[in-house]
Amino acid sequence: MIIRPAQPLDHTAIWQLLEPMLREGETYALDRDLSREAALAYWTGADKLTFVAESDGAIVGTYFLRANQAGGGSHVANCGYLTEPQARSKGVARAMCLHSMEQAHRRGFRAMQFNLVIATNEAAVRLWNSLGFETVGCLPGAFLHPRLGYVDALVMYRSLGPA
Amino acid sequence: MIIRPAQPLDHTAIWQLLEPMLREGETYALDRDLSREAALAYWTGADKLTFVAESDGAIVGTYFLRANQAGGGSHVANCGYLTEPQARSKGVARAMCLHSMEQAHRRGFRAMQFNLVIATNEAAVRLWNSLGFETVGCLPGAFLHPRLGYVDALVMYRSLGPA
Numbered sequence: 001m002i003i004r005p006a007q008p009l010d011h012t013a014i015w016q017l018l019e020p021m022l023r024e025g026e027t028y029a030l031d032r033d034l035s036r037e038a039a040l041a042y043w044t045g046a047d048k049l050t051f052v053a054e055s056d057g058a059i060v061g062t063y064f065l066r067a068n069q070a071g072g073g074s075h076v077a078n079c080g081y082l083t084e085p086q087a088r089s090k091g092v093a094r095a096m097c098l099h100s101m102e103q104a105h106r107r108g109f110r111a112m113q114f115n116l117v118i119a120t121n122e123a124a125v126r127l128w129n130s131l132g133f134e135t136v137g138c139l140p141g142a143f144l145h146p147r148l149g150y151v152d153a154l155v156m157y158r159s160l161g162p163a
Numbered sequence: 164m165i166i167r168p169a170q171p172l173d174h175t176a177i178w179q180l181l182e183p184m185l186r187e188g189e190t191y192a193l194d195r196d197l198s199r200e201a202a203l204a205y206w207t208g209a210d211k212l213t214f215v216a217e218s219d220g221a222i223v224g225t226y227f228l229r230a231n232q233a234g235g236g237s238h239v240a241n242c243g244y245l246t247e248p249q250a251r252s253k254g255v256a257r258a259m260c261l262h263s264m265e266q267a268h269r270r271g272f273r274a275m276q277f278n279l280v281i282a283t284n285e286a287a288v289r290l291w292n293s294l295g296f297e298t299v300g301c302l303p304g305a306f307l308h309p310r311l312g313y314v315d316a317l318v319m320y321r322s323l324g325p326a
Contacts, residue, residue, distance in 0.1 A: 029236030073192030137300015
């Protein structure tokens with residue numbers, strides 16, 4: 001598997017990952033009916049660096065990296081990751097997160113923050129924990145899960161030491 | 164003092180509040196060199212409801228109200244408040260916050276979240292505490308204060324009960 005910057009030619013593959021995630025609405029706080037155009041504008045926007053994970057010529061994951069805030073908060077990075085369903089539990093998200101931390105550190109970011117990790121998404125929480133992220137906040141009922149109702153969301157954070 | 168929706172005619176007064184806050188860079192994670200046009204586009208953007216506090220015909224404060232997230236997070240409101248320096252400690256921020264909670268509740272928001280309260284801004288933390296906000300998270304070193312260096316930022320949250 002290689003992880004490389006996304007190109008316009010990857011947009012079809014990225015949309016194929018984005019669409020089911022959006023329609024399910026269980027992991028990201030994004031409008032469930034976002035169009036292809038709006039979703040790609042979000043995921044690959046000018047405020048972000050977007051990468052894809054490619055395995056045997058197929059896109060099995062994608063992530064973006066951006067500054068979480070402007071001004072005095074611009075040294076903290078934020079990322080969003082998405083893995084092809086059939087490629088889950090195969091280390092794709094872990095590889096993308098490690099890649100993103102290295103990229104962020106190289107670009108001068110001093111920390112990384114996830115603003116809204118759905119607390120019921122135990123696999124994600126466990127993965128971020130194993131990669132050094134700490135739960136620094138809990139937002140009670142901050143996410144309306146389509147199946148579970150109002151669930152808590154976590155703020156997770158880690159500093160980015162030397163690469 | 165009355166609090167009312169901002170009109171285009173208020174933009175000059177709003178900018179007079181925004182400009183020193185931006186240039187100082189001590190309270191909001193916004194680019195310190197933001198232009199008037201970009202700052203007003205941010206503060207009064209289409210994703211926000213913007214209000215002004217008016218006293219004796221002068222604008223002494225302004226705030227915006229928006230959804231903090233889209234999709235499954237869109238029931239949580241977010242606000243930014245700004246008070247004219249000479250009007251501080253006179254209850255303007257408190258009045259705007261109470262107004263914003265009532266507006267948010269009326270519009271169906273179930274909670275309000277502040278994403279990045281600078282921990283050294285003790286007056287703000289005390290005020291939000293007194294208005295029922297709890298510190299639900301602490302982001303270590305997440306804000307680069309122009310005088311104090313890297314300081315912690317707080318995530319503050321409160322549910323919005325019946326108005």
